[in-house]
Amino acid sequence: MEKKYFDPADLKKFGNITEWQEAMGKKFFDWYGEVFKEGALTEREKALIALAVAHAEACPYCIDAYSSTCLEKGADEEQMMEAIHVAAAIKGGATLVNGVQMMNHVKKLSM
Amino acid sequence: MAIKQRSKSLKSRGDGLSDTFFQLQVLNGKQATDAQFPKFVDTIASNGYTDLKPVPLEIFQINIGKLCNQTCAHCHVDAGPDRKEENMDKATLERCLDIIASVPSIHTVDITGGAPEMNPHFRWFVAEVRKLGKKVIDRCNLTIVVANKKYHDLPDFLAQHQVQVVSSLPYFSKSRTDSQRGDGVFEASIQALKMLNAVGYGKEGTGLTLDLVYNPSGAFLPASQETLQAEFKRQLKRKYAIDFNSLYAITNLPISRFLDYLLQSGNYAEYMEKLVEAYNPATVDGLMCRNTISVSWDGYLYDCDFNQMLDLKVAAKGQHLNDFDIASLQNRPIVLNQHCYGCTAGAGSSCGGEIA
Known part of the structure; x- marks a missing residue:
């Protein structure tokens, strides 16, 4: 049997997580649906945020899903790539800003 | 302004998909793909529509010819500069006028193509229809306005006859527009939109509609x-100072060159699945095939422009302008097939945009 850790077809089975914990799963999907409805942010803006987070989380299912959603909500390639740069900048910045903690600790220990 | 065509029509390429029977075989999983989807007739029957019937005829849509100055990648007509033979002649247009005049419920004559303005009888026909007091829609690809000197006065002509202009602009960016419609189309379209705005189209208080x-x-x-309309209005105004009235969001139907694209890119099954999953019964009552008749360049009658391109003629006694029988047409069952999922997906799709 072929083993693989990611099958794009599994995305369609996401809803199956309710099979082993129906009440919690249902609450999650209700909340999820509510989150992506148009509110103070447009559906397009929410899809771009989701795309950025998907990349930060390196979730291949989410990347496939929100690449499609962004197109369907009217975002273009430039906007989608900018959203990913935002995620990358925060990931990079979050790593580097911890350098201050490292510097503080090294200074404390050094003469 | 030069437009660089990215491809030729399926017909001139001798592609199998230019055969409408072959396209229907594909849509039913018998050619090119074995992907099967629930039959559209069964799907709408489950909502009580065992026979989809028309309402009184309101829109007389004429596909005046397949000649076009563009070869868009998604074109369901398979139009292009190489389609020089299929253009409606004056005798057929005169027959259209007789029918338009004789059916009082027809309030709109919707002229499409190809680039309808390239038909040599276009201006005469528009003027004649307006004399009958009917509204005229010109489905203008925009770039025709700047394609040749002889078309530069089109905005004035259309304004003079109070024609509603409905124009394709797939996006407010060059890359997205040109990838679908050909290199140079975006810039030419912007130039044409400015010319239409200059004569009053899309401007408040002029009565000249530009959608x-x-x-x-x-x-x-x-x-x-x-x-989308809000975003288009904001971006076109900000970047180019262009105004328009409404935006119609139309779904691409899986036929002709868009079907070719879906098959070539490996997206066919996934796209059909999307359409089927997005089926919305609330769209059925408002489907354009219910209040429209679509006429081909050679005078045959169809339920819609898509059925026309699949050569699915009306299921009525008279299938040609010469045998036009309004009573029989009003009682016909509308011809359905798998491509109809394109008009019932999500908020629905018609020549006037969303339905539900």
């Missing part, structure tokens, strides 16, 4: 019309 059509540049469904 835009958005259709996705790829294998995905359109966003909500309202959201």
Whole structure:
């Protein structure tokens, strides 16, 4: 049997997580649906945020899903790539800003 | 302004998909793919529509010819500069006028193509229809206005006859527009929109309507019309100082060159699945095939422009302008097939945009 850790077809089975914990799963999907409805942010803006987070989380299912959603909500390639740069900048910045903690600790220990 | 065509028509390429029977075989999983989907007739029957019937005829849509100055990648007509033979002649247009005059419920004559303005009888026909007091829609690809000196006065002509202009602009960016419609189309379209604005189209208080059509540049469904319209208005005004009235969001139907694209890109099954999953019964009552008749360049009658391109003629006694029988047409069952999922997906799709 072929083993693989990611099958794009599994995305369609996401809803199956309710099979082993129906009440919690249902609450999650209700909340999820509510989150992506148009509110103070447009559906397009929410899809771009989701795309950025998907990349930060390196979730291949989410990347496939929100690449499609962004197109369907009217975002273009430039906007989608900018959203990913935002995620990358925060990931990079979050790593580097911890350098201050490292510097503080090294200074404390050094003469 | 030169437009660089990215391809030729399926017909001139001798592609198998230019055969409408072959396209129907594909849509039913018998050629090119074995992907099977629930039959559209069964799907709408489950909502009580065992026979989809028309309402009184309101829109007389004429596909005046397949000649076009563009060869868009998604074109369901397979139009292009190489389609010089299929153009409606004056005798057929005169027959159209007789029918338009004789059916009082027809309030709108919707002229499409190809680039309808390239038909040599276009201006005469528009003027004659206006004399009958009917509204005229010109489905203008925009670039025709700047394609040749002889078309530069089109905005004035259309304004003079109070023609509603409905124009495709798949996106407010060059890359997305040109990838679908050909290199150079975006810039030419912007220039044409400015010329239309200059004579009053899209401007408040002029009564001259300029609507835009958005259709996705790829294998995905359109966003909500309202959201897209707001974004188009904002971006076109900000970047180019262009005004327009409404935006119609139209779904690409899996036929002709868009079907070719879906098959070539490996997106066919996934796209059909999207359409089927997005089936919305609330769209059925408002489907354009119910209040429209579509006429081909050679005078045959169809339920819609898509059925026309699949050569699915009306299921009525008279299938040609010469045998036009309004009573029989009003009682016909509308001819359905798998491509109809394109008009019932999500908020629905018609020549006037969303339905539900």
